Amino acid sequence: MIGTILTKVFGSKNERVLKQMQPLVNRINELEPSVQALADAELAAKTFEFKERVAKGEPLDDLLPEAFAAIREASRRVLGERHFDVQLLGGIVLHRGCIAEMKTGEGKTLTSTLAVYLNSLTGKGVHVVTVNDYLATRDAEWMGQVYRFLNLSVGRIVHAMNDAQRQEAYRADVTYGTNNEFGFDYLRDNMKFDLASFCQRGFHYAIVDEVDSILIDEARTPLIISGPADISTELYENVDRIMKHFQRDEHYLVDEKGRQVSLNEEGIALGEKLLNLENLYDPRNIEYLHHLNQSLKAHVLFKKDVDYIVKDGQVVIVDEFTGRTMEGRRYSDGLHQALEAKERVKIERENQTLASITFQNYFRMYEKLAGMTGTADTEAPEFKKIYNLDVVVLPTHMQMIRQDYADVIYKNEAAKYRAVVNEIKEKHESGQPVLVGTISIDVSEKISRMLAKQKIPHEVLNAKHHEREAEIIAQAGQLGRVTIATNMAGRGTDIKLGEGVREVGGLHILGTSRHESRRIDNQLRGRSGRQGDPGSSRFYLSLEDDLLRIFGSGRISGIMDKLGMEEDEPIEHTMITRAIENAQRKVEGHHFDIRKHLLEYDDVMNKQREVVYRQRREVLEGENLQQVLQDMIDEVIDSIVDQVAQDRVAAEDWDWEFCQQQVFEIFGRRPAWSDEERGAFKAETLRDAIAAEAAAARQAQEEINGAENQRQVERLILLQVVDSHWKEHLLSMDHLKEGIGLRGYGQKNPLNEYKKEAFNLFAAMIERVKLQTVKTIMHVRLMRPEEVERLEEERRQRQEREMRLNKGAAGGDEPKGAEPVKRDGDKIGRNALCPCGSGKKYKKCCGRMA
CATH class of the missing domain: 3.40.50.300 (P-loop containing nucleotide triphosphate hydrolases)
Structure with a gap:
């Protein structure tokens, strides 16, 4: 009650914010006559003047009235649309990094031009995020007329574009695109092997249109780039065939609130009988259990023409919030394959995560973020908690009479x-x-x-x-x-x-x-x-x-x-309307918990992602690559010394055989230390001795491969090793997340357990990356042109021999006593590193052709 009285006296927080911005609106209106007097060329030249002032250090806030007055006049001349005062308020809200709630039809698209123009003057680029390609294209063309009139470049990012087109669009002053495209471009950039092929150039300022749809509704599922995993699709069909035998309540239970389905004891027994298994929970049968659960979900929880449609022989997801199809998006964890088996369409191979990020963590990378929508106030606490965005509700230009x-x-x-x-x-x-x-x-x-x-x-x-x-x-x-x-x-x-x-x-x-x-x-x-x-x-x-x-x-x-x-x-009755709104509040709270839960887990991954992507970028920039490698070598040496030089044990009793084996395996050199030298070693002198062997090995590699070639090879190897182990780590993290909830039964906090386990997994991955990188770099040898020619000749002779043998098997004249191909030099072991310099094992590289 006291709150109500205070609001009546002092006005609500929203009213106070709007009142505080009114002098700026008045100042913009005062400038209108002087701006209207400018010729087209003079008005367009204002952009160069503003950019120069920003470059000299003038804050954007000081420029706001003049910049807003300029773009309002440009819009009036080009589009025949003049910004209303409430739209000027909306522009100020957007510039301040808040969410502007404007009712439908109040002109949000035009309002955004004010803040976009002002923030583009820094030259760092502005991103305008829309919900689909149609709106990105429409708005880029429609509002682009105004920007181009004012000497700003405009780009758009849509689905079917190559890297060159994307780079050009991102270099523009203003770039329109969808949330998915911006997010996927970030992930794709961080999988590339050359900085010159990166598309995005930084995260300066973004305005998100339909901000509640993008940052709330779509934030329940992360963006994932995946590649095919080595898993057969036959099992999905086998499990799908037995689904007709399972009955609700008799074999499984459904939780409609949580959208969960689970097998009961009778269901498990039936599954074991139909799949001819003794125990579904035997570790060897865990794949069957997973497929059974996903198939049950597909049949019970997911409805055709509600959650998905079948179009051109494919299962296409329908966005539950917008009713749009989500082309190219797939349910993860085998659920999409289970739906394909249910609908009797071609089952695509299951995918493995290669890169992933949530919309929450993607959009929080921007220095300044703003949004606009017709409906944000109901989710204001979530916007504040997750994105630190305040919501300002703007009045309508004309009174609402609906x-x-x-x-x-x-x-x-x-x-x-x-x-x-x-x-x-x-x-x-x-x-x-x-x-x-x-x-x-x-x-x-x-x-x-x-x-x-x-x-x-x-x-x-x-x-x-x-x-x-x-x-x-x-x-x-x-x-x-x-x-x-x-x-x-x-x-x-x-x-x-x-x-x-x-x-x-x-x-x-x-x-x-x-x-x-x-x-x-x-x-x-x-x-x-x-x-x-x-x-x-x-x-x-x-x-x-x-x-x-x-x-x-x-x-x-x-x-x-x-x-x-x-x-x-x-x-x-209004009582019933209120009861329904209370039910909706409960559901919204439940969905907020899901998004918060997803974010808490992704925050752990996000810190690891930042470390890996930052290291990749440092490698690509190549400025301190030699120092990075030397640090890795030093840490690998420390690890060997820690394992060999035990405290309170005399040097002659150290495991010298293990030590020499490690130095040979990692650095490719057998130390020639005498017994007398070994006896005098301490931990520090052993470290120096191994470091000397490592330095000599590195020097030898440079002499064989050439210094310039060696730098190039080192960069490629480091990137390949990091990417390979990061991909394996993502798979391990997926498995960890699946099972971590069970820790709750042991009175442990699953999130804390996840953080602890994730840290240990990441630390172990970093150690593996260091060891693998050092080992590969110390052994790689670039092939000389004559060696390449020799291998090519061997391959050609091998193919000719196979063709002759195949011809003989088919009833042709089999050559008698065909001469075997003679090998020049030593035989390469199947598990040895390939001499071509790829860093892979011979059997997985050139040896595949053998």
């Missing part, structure tokens, strides 16, 4: 859908356009069939028809139109009312169920009532809807039964 009706609840889905179709029919006959929001493709097609029976013309927009998205949405506000669409998040196209629509009440929003997140419902509602337009909205629910069924419809159901209400008789 009428939001209370939710209507029916006993079952059949009654609800009948009522939905009746309302659509009634609105259509009056000429009022209707936008019907559904949570899945399945529901949108069901309503489409019902409307077709009533002969009501309509358009359907879902993951199956998203190619015509912008066209369908742009027409949704015309007289008498009926448009059915899956979740409206991030559509990015305004619905403008057609002629005569205002008189019949504007656009009517009809939600066919509540989403788990209030934001998604608010986004759907926000499609109506833009810029002071009339409009209305109503949500239809049933007790069989997932949200009500899972999160407590018992009380409401009891009320309906006591009142003796008929199937087609609804309840409409």
